[in-house]
Amino acid sequence: MSEALAHLWRERHPSVPPLTHTFRGVFADRWVRFHSLPESKRYAESEDEYAILLHRYNTVLDELFTGQEVFVVTGDWSSTAD
Incomplete structure (x- = not known):
């Protein structure tokens, strides 16, 4: 993960680690699969x-x-x- 993206992630989602397998549940309102x-x-x-x-x-x-x-x-x- 780039430092810019890591910083942005921590700023916007401080209590959620960037683990993609959790996105479907944690971000159900915006998770999508194509x-x-x-x-x-x-x-x-x-x-x-x-x-x-x-x-x-x-x-x-x-x-x-x-x-x-x-x-x-x-x-x-x-x-x-x-």
Whole structure:
């Protein structure tokens, strides 16, 4: 997380850690999941599908946030405890 985003997060949500798996419950009024691949497929399996994802995400972000600074928070996970 960038220092600017970390500072902004602490300022706006001091009692909520930035743990993406909690967002659906904690921020239910603004949490959203986009089904971005055909037939609601969840994971891209090819470069063509990654290109579809990138195009669709950029389209949504351009429509919602053109001319504004915006931070997009995404989840990442690992099977290790690091």
